[in-house]
Amino acid sequence: MSFSTVYKVFFKRNSVFVGTIFLSAFVFQSVFDSGVTKWFEHHNKGKLWKDVKLQIPGAEEGEEED
Amino acid sequence: MFPHFCKNIGSSRPAFRIPLRSLSTASAHGKGKSNKLLVTGAAALGLTSAGLLYIGSLTGEAMTASEHGLHPPSFPWSHKGPFETFDHASIRRGYQVYREVCAACHSLDRVAWRTMVGVSHTNAEVKDMAEQFEYDDEPDEQGNPKKRPGKLADYIPGPYPNEEAARAANQGALPPDLSLIVKARHGGPDYIFSLLTGYPEDPPAGVTLPSGGNYNPYFPGGSIAMARVLFDDLVEYEDGTPATTSQMAKDVTTFLNWCAEPELDERKRLGLKTMIVLTSLYLLSVWVKKFKWAGIKTRKFVFNPPKTKK
Amino acid sequence: MMQYNTHFGSKVSPHLGRLNFKNLFFNYSPNLMLWGGASLVGVFVFVEGWPLFQQNFFQKIPYFGEHWKKEIPPEDSIN
Numbered sequence: 001m002s003f004s005t006v007y008k009v010f011f012k013r014n015s016v017f018v019g020t021i022f023l024s025a026f027v028f029q030s031v032f033d034s035g036v037t038k039w040f041e042h043h044n045k046g047k048l049w050k051d052v053k054l055q056i057p058g059a060e061e062g063e064e065e066d
Numbered sequence: 067m068f069p070h071f072c073k074n075i076g077s078s079r080p081a082f083r084i085p086l087r088s089l090s091t092a093s094a095h096g097k098g099k100s101n102k103l104l105v106t107g108a109a110a111l112g113l114t115s116a117g118l119l120y121i122g123s124l125t126g127e128a129m130t131a132s133e134h135g136l137h138p139p140s141f142p143w144s145h146k147g148p149f150e151t152f153d154h155a156s157i158r159r160g161y162q163v164y165r166e167v168c169a170a171c172h173s174l175d176r177v178a179w180r181t182m183v184g185v186s187h188t189n190a191e192v193k194d195m196a197e198q199f200e201y202d203d204e205p206d207e208q209g210n211p212k213k214r215p216g217k218l219a220d221y222i223p224g225p226y227p228n229e230e231a232a233r234a235a236n237q238g239a240l241p242p243d244l245s246l247i248v249k250a251r252h253g254g255p256d257y258i259f260s261l262l263t264g265y266p267e268d269p270p271a272g273v274t275l276p277s278g279g280n281y282n283p284y285f286p287g288g289s290i291a292m293a294r295v296l297f298d299d300l301v302e303y304e305d306g307t308p309a310t311t312s313q314m315a316k317d318v319t320t321f322l323n324w325c326a327e328p329e330l331d332e333r334k335r336l337g338l339k340t341m342i343v344l345t346s347l348y349l350l351s352v353w354v355k356k357f358k359w360a361g362i363k364t365r366k367f368v369f370n371p372p373k374t375k376k
Numbered sequence: 377m378m379q380y381n382t383h384f385g386s387k388v389s390p391h392l393g394r395l396n397f398k399n400l401f402f403n404y405s406p407n408l409m410l411w412g413g414a415s416l417v418g419v420f421v422f423v424e425g426w427p428l429f430q431q432n433f434f435q436k437i438p439y440f441g442e443h444w445k446k447e448i449p450p451e452d453s454i455n
Binding site for chain 1: 144149150151152153154155158184185186188304305331334335338339342343
């Protein structure tokens with residue numbers, strides 16, 4: 001896809017241009033959040049509650065009161 | 067004397083003499099003696115007070131290291147650093163230490179049971195813990211007050227009904243509420259840990275403590291009403307961690323740090339996101355600036371003087 | 377002599393600035409639709425963290441919608 005095609009498809013019409021910006025912002029903010037969270041949880045592995053929970057003797061999935 | 071003096075330095079300005087002379091004639095007319103007395107009195111007063119202050123400073127405790135307390139060393143906390151979350155296993159053990167040791171005197175008024183769910187305990191565990199306490203319920207039909215077991219929405223109850231009861235039970239000293247204690251003290255968790263583990267066997271020579279006081283170098287003033295409470299194997303951890311004094315102090319400090327900053331994990335995650343985005347935008351703005359200014363910065367001015375006609 | 381029933385003269389069709397019914401439909405509508413789509417996505421950008429929109433729209437996006445599905449296990453629920 002040459003630059004002229006990119007220009008014609010995404011840049012030429014202002015409504016499409018603005019729409020592209022918003023769409024990429026929408027996609028970016030969720031992908032970015034997922035990515036950062038994934039790294040953050042990998043970096044802190046073993047300290048987080050979801051890792052600690054597994055080592056508690058009597059507190060496995062079975063306890064569903066109420 | 068003054069006119070002569072003036073004459074010497076600025077004889078070209080005779081007008082300068084006039085105000086000086088008028089000043090001296092106004093003040094030195096019979097008032098010289100009382101002025102002298104006033105100056106002597108002020109000097110004597112100043113010297114006396116300076117002497118008294120000096121004598122006081124020889125024995126005083128003001129602005130000394132013992133008044134401010136020893137500075138705690140910096141400890142490598144598991145949650146120290148911009149990307150580090152709390153060690154939740156430590157929070158869990160810390161709550162056990164709080165419940166079995168600290169809760170005898172210290173309240174935790176601002177922490178609700180529900181905040182511990184999904185942080186250090188499961189739903190069922192916290193419900194069990196809350197149900198062991200009684201809370202005021204709505205009165206029955208006759209208007210008699212009723213009690214009910216605690217639920218997740220309740221706040222953790224303190225050991226005393228009010229401040230007066232707390233003081234009466236502790237020889238007049240009020241055990242502070244621990245909800246925000248890590249934020250409320252200089253040094254934060256380092257201070258709390260140092261305080262808990264910093265009780266020497268005996269106070270150093272020359273230190274006299276008031277009755278009910280215990281010596282702790284980290285406590286400002288050195289005399290703290292709380293005695294040493296953490297001793298090896300005081301509690302028994304369910305995960306088999308050896309309960310040494312420093313282990314318990316570390317765990318309870320982590321727990322209290324969580325009480326003071328329950329948002330820490332999420333805050334650091336958002337901070338990471340923010341830093342990445344802002345750094346990228348900053349670098350982008352630097353690039354855009356260089357791009358836009360490139361033509362201006364690299365241009366060359368050439369001055370061609372007009373040819374002069376002769 | 378001729379008689380006119382209606383007065384002879386020019387008429388102005390209803391319009392708003394340069395817009396009239398004809399060019400509104402045939403010339404402007406594609407662009408306006410694109411603007412509508414762009415604004416919709418723009419609204420989505422700003423309500424991305426709003427549970428109402430997450431549950432009704434975002435979670436239903438195929439594959440990509442997994443991002444908004446947050447399952448709290450029963451032992452971590454505060455209810």
